[in-house]
Amino acid sequence: MQIGKINLNxxxxxxxxxxxxxxxxxxxxxxPFGVSFKGNVIQADVFESGKKSSNSIAExxxxxxxxxxxxxxxxxxxxxxxxNSVVSFGKKVASNVFDSIEKIxxxxxxxxxxxxRLFPDRExxxxxxxxxxxxxxxxxxxxxxxxxA
Amino acid sequence: MENNQKIKNIIMAxxxxxxxxxxxxxxxxxxxxxxxxxxRELTAQTLIKKxxxxxxxxxLISKGKGINDLSARVAMASINELLSLKDxxxxxxILDDTIKMHSEEEVRNTARSVRALMTFTS
Numbered sequence: 539m540q541i542g543k544i545n546l547n548x549x550x551x552x553x554x555x556x557x558x559x560x561x562x563x564x565x566x567x568x569x570p571f572g573v574s575f576k577g578n579v580i581q582a583d584v585f586e587s588g589k590k591s592s593n594s595i596a597e598x599x600x601x602x603x604x605x606x607x608x609x610x611x612x613x614x615x616x617x618x619x620x621x622n623s624v625v626s627f628g629k630k631v632a633s634n635v636f637d638s639i640e641k642i643x644x645x646x647x648x649x650x651x652x653x654x655r656l657f658p659d660r661e662x663x664x665x666x667x668x669x670x671x672x673x674x675x676x677x678x679x680x681x682x683x684x685x686x687a
Numbered sequence: 688m689e690n691n692q693k694i695k696n697i698i699m700a701x702x703x704x705x706x707x708x709x710x711x712x713x714x715x716x717x718x719x720x721x722x723x724x725x726x727r728e729l730t731a732q733t734l735i736k737k738x739x740x741x742x743x744x745x746x747l748i749s750k751g752k753g754i755n756d757l758s759a760r761v762a763m764a765s766i767n768e769l770l771s772l773k774d775x776x777x778x779x780x781i782l783d784d785t786i787k788m789h790s791e792e793e794v795r796n797t798a799r800s801v802r803a804l805m806t807f808t809s
Contacts, residue, residue, distance in 0.1 A: 662693040667700030672709035679697050679717055682690045 694721075695729055702733040711737065715745050719752045727752075728761045735768040735778075743778050747801075748785045748794060755797050766801055770808050779805060
């Protein structure tokens with residue numbers, strides 16, 4: 539008995555609700571999704587989260603900022619590395635040059651002829667000339683003066 | 688190094704040379720008779736810096752040399768060097784003698800002008 543009643547109730551309820559269901563289905567006939575949800579059309583977009591609109595921009599901004607910062611850090615590191623390599627190269631060159639100059643400065647050449655040939659201007663330095671006799675200076679001056687016929 | 692610079696170095700070396708008399712003789716013979724103004728100028732300055740009777744006589748009383756040089760540049764450089772001497776006594780003594788006794792009027796006039804300048808600046 540109870541089962542019959544239930545069945546009757548069910549049929550009644552179906553009869554009672556059948557008319558508005560049909561109308562909504564007709565109204566939303568153009569929407570293919572309206573049929574699959576048994577008449578309850580979901581108005582909101584279920585494929586989109588609600589948070590997306592406001593937070594995603596900020597998060598994107600953060601991501602972009604972090605990418606920029608890391609990029610700058612990488613650039614700084616690479617720049618420093620290059621500068622350091624250039625500076626070390628310069629120091630090495632400078633030390634080599636300094637060593638060479640030191641060696642040249644400390645090298646004693648005993649023969650005046652060789653010395654004068656290697657350093658032709660050194661012969662005419664004031665310091666070197668001061669050690670020569672006046673007669674020698676006179677000869678040197680005469681040799682430097684163009685002879686007039 | 689150019690020849691002119693080498694000669695300049697020789698002149699500077701002669702200015703510091705221990706054999707002062709021989710150095711002055713060489714500077715007088717070669718330097719003051721050089722055709723190059725720069726060489727004559729440096730020679731006159733070197734002789735004045737020596738500040739001895741013999742070196743000053745060359746540039747003060749010789750016609751065409753030192754303060755009597757035909758080149759205004761050489762003459763002015765010589766006068767400037769004289770004015771910058773710390774001890775001007777020997778130079779003033781020679782100038783006074785030149786004003787009184789020199790045979791050339793032009794040399795006497797130049798000596799008088801330089802003497803007046805030295806009086807005002809000392």
